[in-house]
Amino acid sequence: MKLLLGGRFDLFRQSEEDRIANTETKQSGNDFSPRVGIVYQPIQPISLYASYSRSFTPTLGTGFGGDVFQPERGTQYEIGVKADLNDKLSATLALYDLTRSNVLTEDTRPDVPPGQFSIQVGEQKSRGVELTFQGEILPGWNIIAGYAYIDAKVTRDNTLPVGLRFRAVPENTFNLWTSYEFQRGSLQGFGAGVGLFFVGER
Template sequence: MVYQPIPEVSLYASYTRSFQQVVGTTFDRRLFKPERGTQWEVGVKTDLTDKLSATLAYYNITRSNVLADDPENAGFSVQTGEQNSQGVELDIAGEILPGWKIIASAAYTDAKVTEDADFSGNKLNNVPEFGASLWTTYEIQRGDLQGLGFGFGLFYVGERQGDIANTFTLPSYVRTDAAIFYQEDNFRASINIKNLFNIEYFESARNDREVFPGDPLTVVGSVSWKF
């Protein structure tokens, strides 16, 4: 549902229920139950200018029979009784000035196991309590260098649990990305740089024996033509 009290502001609310069959077995070969979920969300979207908008939302998601990596038996899964995730998200996107675009977001998430014989009260693994990102680009609008652009971004991921048993944590990190691109008519060429300063960080984990590091300094070039 969407309600627009004035043209620049939209209030919205949504409600969703889900059902999904889960494939696989536990370590002791028991079949998994189907996963069920309920989600509701309320928020407000406002047009700061005719090219820049902001959205503030609160959401609440409850899921039951959710699979999690088995902390005691690598390569297997366990099924938690019920999980709940709720939080607040703020997003700002659009064009600040001619050629200068921005995508910014910040989120607070409270995600935990709410009903389970073994893990009740534990935080969900790989879910940071705080996260934020900023990506901005500027494209030269006129002159001999028209079409040349630059991008810069910061991505913050807070501390999070490494497994569903909450036996260890993954540290927070800030990753810096960058880009340079050129486009004219149907032609576009770009160089994208991930992890500009080559920091060492962990993206996720299944257990204390399977912890996955983030990519090192990575440079990807691309050329495209639209027909």
């Protein structure tokens, strides 16, 4: 069994000067983002793993009343399995759940002028499955193949409907890359490759 422990500390500062209004706005923040992972091998070719991590992204600006925005946070859980099919081929299957919180959305409170201010009550979720296969099929012939299913939706917002898919995130993606390198003869060491990348409707 293997254990991974990590952490990241973020610190940011920003100042903005409005020379017309003769005002200056300052904003700063910091936070600690942990990361924990564990790997267990029930048998030598099989590795089971699970991980938990958080992320930190500054959100610049102020809301109604002049309060500065809090950083956007991300929380991700992931589990998976890696199988060594032989000494040159392996496959990996992963499932993940990612939540973004403190997302900006329109401030629709009755005392706030409509369409002029934002508030941090939005939330978005991305869940998915990723499958990859890679290795050497025959001497000199390598392949990398992958498929991903992504269910990325709005889960809380003041203006966007709950369940709306992210605009630029496809539900299905697939890639296939293969290359061959000559192992003997006058062309030994020379190789060529070709790849295909498919992106579903978005």
